[in-house]
Amino acid sequence: MAQSVWGTCSLFFLIQSVLGTSLYLAKRDEILTQEASHYSGIDVPLKGKEWAVNDVIMTLKNSEISEGRRTSDFPPAVHFFHALPYIDKSKVFEIIKLMPKGAALHIHDNAITDINWLIKNATYRPHCYVCFTHARGNILFHYYDNQPTDNNTCEWKLVETERANSGDAEAYDQMLYDKISMITDDPHTAYPNQQIVWDYFNAYFAAVDGLVFYADVFKDYFRQGLQQFYDDGIQFMEVRALLQPTYELDGTTYNSEHTLLEYEAVNTEWLNDHQHDSMGSRIIFTSIRSSTNEVINNVINLAMELHSKYPNFMKGFDLVSQEDDGHPLIYFLEELLIPTQAGKDLPYYFHAGETNWQGTETDENLIDALMLNSSRIGHGYAATKHPEVLLELKQRDIPLEVNPISNQVLKLVDDLRNHPASTLLADGYPIVVSSDDPATWGSTPLSHDFYEMFMGIASAKADLRLLKQLTTDSIKYSTLLEEEKASCMDMWSTEWDIFLDKVLEMYNITDWENYVPAPTETTITDGAAKLLCLNITPIILAIIMVNT
Ligand SMILES: *[C@@H]1O[C@H](CO)[C@@H](O)[C@H](O)[C@H]1NC(C)=O
Ligand SMILES: *[C@@H]1O[C@H](CO)[C@@H](O)[C@H](O)[C@H]1NC(C)=O
Numbered sequence: 001m002a003q004s005v006w007g008t009c010s011l012f013f014l015i016q017s018v019l020g021t022s023l024y025l026a027k028r029d030e031i032l033t034q035e036a037s038h039y040s041g042i043d044v045p046l047k048g049k050e051w052a053v054n055d056v057i058m059t060l061k062n063s064e065i066s067e068g069r070r071t072s073d074f075p076p077a078v079h080f081f082h083a084l085p086y087i088d089k090s091k092v093f094e095i096i097k098l099m100p101k102g103a104a105l106h107i108h109d110n111a112i113t114d115i116n117w118l119i120k121n122a123t124y125r126p127h128c129y130v131c132f133t134h135a136r137g138n139i140l141f142h143y144y145d146n147q148p149t150d151n152n153t154c155e156w157k158l159v160e161t162e163r164a165n166s167g168d169a170e171a172y173d174q175m176l177y178d179k180i181s182m183i184t185d186d187p188h189t190a191y192p193n194q195q196i197v198w199d200y201f202n203a204y205f206a207a208v209d210g211l212v213f214y215a216d217v218f219k220d221y222f223r224q225g226l227q228q229f230y231d232d233g234i235q236f237m238e239v240r241a242l243l244q245p246t247y248e249l250d251g252t253t254y255n256s257e258h259t260l261l262e263y264e265a266v267n268t269e270w271l272n273d274h275q276h277d278s279m280g281s282r283i284i285f286t287s288i289r290s291s292t293n294e295v296i297n298n299v300i301n302l303a304m305e306l307h308s309k310y311p312n313f314m315k316g317f318d319l320v321s322q323e324d325d326g327h328p329l330i331y332f333l334e335e336l337l338i339p340t341q342a343g344k345d346l347p348y349y350f351h352a353g354e355t356n357w358q359g360t361e362t363d364e365n366l367i368d369a370l371m372l373n374s375s376r377i378g379h380g381y382a383a384t385k386h387p388e389v390l391l392e393l394k395q396r397d398i399p400l401e402v403n404p405i406s407n408q409v410l411k412l413v414d415d416l417r418n419h420p421a422s423t424l425l426a427d428g429y430p431i432v433v434s435s436d437d438p439a440t441w442g443s444t445p446l447s448h449d450f451y452e453m454f455m456g457i458a459s460a461k462a463d464l465r466l467l468k469q470l471t472t473d474s475i476k477y478s479t480l481l482e483e484e485k486a487s488c489m490d491m492w493s494t495e496w497d498i499f500l501d502k503v504l505e506m507y508n509i510t511d512w513e514n515y516v517p518a519p520t521e522t523t524i525t526d527g528a529a530k531l532l533c534l535n536i537t538p539i540i541l542a543i544i545m546v547n548t
């Protein structure tokens, strides 16, 4: 008898506790499903081949993440200069390189083409002079007709002679590369803080300016940039350009409009050669944010003029250079309101919130960028610290241009798993991936940044749907006209199909037509399966007990 009461009691207790656990798991599952429903790309439909390719990518992604957790050496968690050789060996990276990436919307004029091209092509042209200064970065170039006689600022030496005298052209060229590039074996020692890293970053631009803006080099440099981006799977690029004067050997210089027209000439020629697979480029005119009000007043007027003259090539305006160091947007309020007050159109694409300092003027640039109707926000690194900004970004559908490697090299964040865009992806904010200044730190035009985004910033669960969302959003948020966006989407779509086939081929998958998608967070989850099981178990148990 006692035995039987005890049996009934323990059965009751068992049922109670199992039901309690199952309720817990049901609730947990509901939260996870709810959370997953916010994630960027979660609603992107996949079909046929895409599920098979997704399975390949996710198997590789999970294995690379497991390896990273096992060894504590996860590429996105370490400095790009150390991560680079590991990323280049990654199978996920191999696939990302093949993927068509849509548009690169945040890149700067003289940091788009690989430094090697400048060295192997530009510095091999006649009349190229070099000088080693005592400033950071330590190298400048200029083309002169004859040996400059004024050595006050620099002792100019003819590259051709120096290279010949060195006796080892390869070693000489490597020395030039090392001096121009920011790449170093020990970035933490070489760049101990943001100020010093920006000094070197600025030195890169000083070094290449004399090469890039030589009239004879300028168009080839840009054409080479278009080619390299195209080769990296990019259908369209928007270049932020200072429109600096180009110069001739005899010292003649040209104006900003001339530089713009040179870009346009290259673009037109490029489009003729790529009618079916590239939308070429457009320009966003930029100025330096440490300028005076007077300079910005002139520049804004020039920008309005150039935009009205070339509305489908010169697409808008932005202020660049170190945000923490220059003037905030509010400093130029009067100038930046000129177009609105004049009833003229000048779309803005402001860099804003590229800072770690909360509550400073730089941080508040985010507010001004929104008030000035910026069409997109460059970086917006500080956005997660501003609830009102976040609200506006979503309501007005304004994307942030996220540049993972730039943010790491320029020391906003060490470990890319801590990048604020993680939070933004988790809650479906509009985002595009870009590369800012890939030549400066030796990354590919966009592939490395996509890898860091997909592996380090995004969730371990984020899959091909996120990649599809990010690549198509880059076209959606571009400055292209509606009908051009449609053409660009067609080009992307054609390349996407080729990409899917390549991945299937690489992994010998032929039966994709019978492919059943793996269960995902929004269909059926582990939790739901467990729940089902646990709900039935006590009933079965009860039946067994009663019958014995
Ligand atoms: C540099 O590139 C241009 C354009 O591609 C080419 O015509 C020229 O021959 C190259 N010059 C050198 C020195 O490699
Ligand atoms: C400037 O430097 C060049 C190269 O070292 C030299 O040939 C030239 O004589 C120098 N000019 C003056 C005025 O010192």
Ligand SMILES: *[C@@H]1O[C@H](CO)[C@@H](O)[C@H](O)[C@H]1NC(C)=O
Pocket (backbone or CB within 6 Å): 337, 340, 371, 372, 373
């Ligand atoms: C921004 O856009 C809004 C809505 O179109 C408009 O009312 C406002 O004047 C614009 N602000 C500026 C500074 O152009």
Ligand SMILES: *[C@@H]1O[C@H](CO)[C@@H](O)[C@H](O)[C@H]1NC(C)=O
Pocket (backbone or CB within 6 Å): 506, 507, 508
């Ligand atoms: C695909 O098949 C080829 C030829 O049978 C083989 O060499 C290759 O390793 C296979 N690739 C994968 C990823 O299994």
Ligand SMILES: [Zn+2]
Pocket (backbone or CB within 6 Å): 106, 108, 351, 378, 436
């Ligand atoms: Zn930038």
